[in-house]
Amino acid sequence: MIDLVGKKILVLGGSSGMGLALAKDLAGRKAALTVAARSKDKLDAAAKEIGGGVATRVLDARDDAAVEAFFKDGTVWDHIVVTVGQGGRGPLPSMSMADALTAMDAKFWCCFRVGRAAKITPGGSLTFVSGGEGHRGQIGTTLISSINAAIAGLTRGLAIELSPVRVNTLSPGTTDTPLWDRMKPEDRDAMFKRVADSLPVKRLGQAEDAAHAILFLMTNPFTTGQVVRADGGGDLL
Numbered sequence: 001m002i003d004l005v006g007k008k009i010l011v012l013g014g015s016s017g018m019g020l021a022l023a024k025d026l027a028g029r030k031a032a033l034t035v036a037a038r039s040k041d042k043l044d045a046a047a048k049e050i051g052g053g054v055a056t057r058v059l060d061a062r063d064d065a066a067v068e069a070f071f072k073d074g075t076v077w078d079h080i081v082v083t084v085g086q087g088g089r090g091p092l093p094s095m096s097m098a099d100a101l102t103a104m105d106a107k108f109w110c111c112f113r114v115g116r117a118a119k120i121t122p123g124g125s126l127t128f129v130s131g132g133e134g135h136r137g138q139i140g141t142t143l144i145s146s147i148n149a150a151i152a153g154l155t156r157g158l159a160i161e162l163s164p165v166r167v168n169t170l171s172p173g174t175t176d177t178p179l180w181d182r183m184k185p186e187d188r189d190a191m192f193k194r195v196a197d198s199l200p201v202k203r204l205g206q207a208e209d210a211a212h213a214i215l216f217l218m219t220n221p222f223t224t225g226q227v228v229r230a231d232g233g234g235d236l237l
Ligand SMILES: NC(=O)c1ccc[n+]([C@@H]2O[C@H](COP(=O)([O-])OP(=O)(O)OC[C@H]3O[C@@H](n4cnc5c(N)ncnc54)[C@H](OP(=O)(O)O)[C@@H]3O)[C@@H](O)[C@H]2O)c1
Pocket: 012, 013, 014, 015, 016, 017, 018, 019, 036, 037, 038, 039, 040, 042, 059, 060, 061, 062, 083, 084, 085, 086, 106, 107, 110, 129, 130, 131, 132, 172, 173, 174, 175, 176, 177, 178, 179, 180
């Protein structure tokens, strides 16, 4: 496994949820860690939790020029992880085109922008986070499944185009993170229970489960171009 001590690692989306759990783990491994996201307040709060001299940068991955400028500063990263994304759920007939395009931009195009602009050392890694690709189709998940399928295509293409940089994607199952804070607490808790009861592992995903899987993708030197599921067996159902 690859040693992460002193490695230059960027977690884009590291101020919350899976990215924050990963950042905390990486700080414990003495990586030279930078966490980026949009909200400075959330970054400041995360930096306190992460500790270990983490650097923070305000960056909106939806902004072409800002992403290009960020990666033009001469830094060659050892590992980059992108955990951004928002929206894309709901039945298509009631979804406006504006909302659909916004959701695609908030996740797929963010990954794409980083993939084309980032400078990563040979043998380093780029890891995205997707989610269910909806192999069986389901009402309300058509767009988010399409976004995640697009990320899978990006992953395979970039693994060839950026070689010998390794490019992989984690596809997590439902995970207890602040992503779900937009729901009414009682609805969210009921949904969490329903999901946990239905899964072969009989529990909900935790941010640390995703962090653990991302760490594998970052550090396994023989894994590239893969979408790896850590979803409690949800894909079997
Ligand atoms: N939680 C789940 O159940 C679940 C399941 C399947 C897949 N996923 C996917 O897993 C990924 C991580 O989710 P999570 O649950 O950890 O979400 P989260 O807790 O909401 O964290 C998202 C992080 O991304 C940052 N971010 C969002 N948009 C950004 C942008 N345009 N530019 C820069 N930073 C941005 C957020 O900070 P700011 O808001 O300050 O920018 C935050 O740090 C997402 O792609 C999500 O779709 C989640």
